[in-house]
Amino acid sequence: MARMKFLCDIERCIACDGCVIACKEGNNVPVGINRRRVVTINEGQPGEKSISISCMHCSDAPCIAVCPVDAIYQREDGIVLVNKDTCIGCGYCFMACPFGAPQFPSGKVFGARGAMDKCTFCAGGPAETFSQKERKLYGQNRIAEGKPPLCAAMCATKALLAGDADIVADIYRERVFRRGSGVNAWGWSRAYGKK
Amino acid sequence: MNRFIQGLHALFSATVQDHKTWLSHMIYFQESLGWKLFLAIITLVPLMFLAHYLFIGPRRFSHQKGLVFFFSVITRFIHWIAAISFTFLVITGLMVIFARSLGGGGLVLQARHWHLVSAIVFSLSALPMFLIWVKDMFPAPYDIEWLFMMGGYLSKETRPIPAGKFNAGQKMWFWLATLGGGVMAWTGWYIYSLGAPTHSLRLFVLIHGYLAAVLTGFFIIHLYMSLFAIKGSLRSMITGYKPKEEVEILHSRFKV
Numbered sequence: 001m002a003r004m005k006f007l008c009d010i011e012r013c014i015a016c017d018g019c020v021i022a023c024k025e026g027n028n029v030p031v032g033i034n035r036r037r038v039v040t041i042n043e044g045q046p047g048e049k050s051i052s053i054s055c056m057h058c059s060d061a062p063c064i065a066v067c068p069v070d071a072i073y074q075r076e077d078g079i080v081l082v083n084k085d086t087c088i089g090c091g092y093c094f095m096a097c098p099f100g101a102p103q104f105p106s107g108k109v110f111g112a113r114g115a116m117d118k119c120t121f122c123a124g125g126p127a128e129t130f131s132q133k134e135r136k137l138y139g140q141n142r143i144a145e146g147k148p149p150l151c152a153a154m155c156a157t158k159a160l161l162a163g164d165a166d167i168v169a170d171i172y173r174e175r176v177f178r179r180g181s182g183v184n185a186w187g188w189s190r191a192y193g194k195k
Numbered sequence: 196m197n198r199f200i201q202g203l204h205a206l207f208s209a210t211v212q213d214h215k216t217w218l219s220h221m222i223y224f225q226e227s228l229g230w231k232l233f234l235a236i237i238t239l240v241p242l243m244f245l246a247h248y249l250f251i252g253p254r255r256f257s258h259q260k261g262l263v264f265f266f267s268v269i270t271r272f273i274h275w276i277a278a279i280s281f282t283f284l285v286i287t288g289l290m291v292i293f294a295r296s297l298g299g300g301g302l303v304l305q306a307r308h309w310h311l312v313s314a315i316v317f318s319l320s321a322l323p324m325f326l327i328w329v330k331d332m333f334p335a336p337y338d339i340e341w342l343f344m345m346g347g348y349l350s351k352e353t354r355p356i357p358a359g360k361f362n363a364g365q366k367m368w369f370w371l372a373t374l375g376g377g378v379m380a381w382t383g384w385y386i387y388s389l390g391a392p393t394h395s396l397r398l399f400v401l402i403h404g405y406l407a408a409v410l411t412g413f414f415i416i417h418l419y420m421s422l423f424a425i426k427g428s429l430r431s432m433i434t435g436y437k438p439k440e441e442v443e444i445l446h447s448r449f450k451v
């Protein structure tokens with residue numbers, strides 16, 4: 001089975017924030033929750049770089065390891081999802097994540113954290129596919145529809161690639177070869193490297 | 196602005212470097228060590244006491260020689276607020292530790308909320324408790340003797356035990372519950388609010404977990420001593436009076 005991965009080509013990202021807005025609008029993500037965000041380093045200086053970051057759907061994901069209720073799980077295609085009915089909002093996944101992916105809306109009781117929300121690779125969630133519940137809790141299920149995630153589909157410069165890891169890596173390798181720069185894809189060794 | 200970005204960058208790279216140490220330990224604690232440690236404590240400690248109860252047996256003291264006033268009304272009142280909130284803390288904390296077996300969701304979420312409420316109540320009662328008892332809780336030379344003979348609980352023989360108003364075990368429990376409770380409240384607040392850098396939060400989770408294990412152990416010891424090991428001990432925290440004979444034996448250095 002194909003292994004799904006994200007790749008952000010930092011030589012191409014122009015920090016237009018299109019991915020962030022596509023994600024927020026398309027998945028009805030509440031205010032204050034960012035499933036994806038763009039970080040710019042050395043802004044206004046030579047060597048300025050921007051990276052679009054979300055959940056990387058890591059191999060051997062640390063969030064799954066630390067979750068006290070086993071609410072986070074990994075699908076066969078590598079997509080990491082959270083079950084919001086099981087999540088207790090303890091925040092341990094946030095402490096374990098190297099990418100700052102887990103997000104917490106404020107809940108009803110004492111402003112305590114609600115269930116964790118994060119990038120689903122636009123693959124919905126554990127609720128029944130295309131159900132109202134899935135749409136409401138997790139957003140679109142574009143993977144089930146045979147479409148790529150909103151962020152990557154929207155990306156104007158195609159800096160953000162999402163899909164079958166082998167194809168994504170091939171596209172990136174060819175780009176690197178042609179332009180002669182940017183050997184290591186940002187975050188890949190941390191997300192998908194052998195531990 | 197430039198300095199700010201440099202600062203953020205330095206913080207980020209420091210976090211990434213520290214990331215490995217505390218994260219791997221936190222994963223180890225969360226995956227297996229944590230629940231195994233707590234399972235061991237809540238089964239082995241009670242089993243040990245069951246053996247003690249069966250083979251050595253509880254202590255009984257007669258009321259014939261009269262009673263000694265030990266705990267004032269305010270002391271008892273604050274003790275019971277602390278006791279009830281601490282019991283809730285232990286139960287809800289254990290529910291989070293064993294959340295996997297409970298299936299997560301609403302029940303454990305409720306436990307997490309009640310953990311916070313009881314923590315606030317306990318913190319409020321721990322401060323006056325500390326002030327009331329601290330003068331009797333400083334270590335004394337005879338505490339070492341007490342520790343070596345395990346408070347005399349390993350023999351059936353009744354002879355005066357070296358202890359002041361409180362014995363060495365009670366003193367340890369006092370310092371763990373108040374100062375340790377302070378550390379628990381401090382780390383717990385940051386874990387709850389996520390109000391510290393990520394690598395500190397990981398460390399706080401570990402401190403909170405290990406100290407909780409020690410506190411749970413001492414909590415069970417305290418329960419056994421007050422409910423079973425010394426008959427009538429519970430009554431002394433309700434009425435405020437201890438039998439004179441008990442004070443003469445178990446708190447032999449206490450000047451009435």
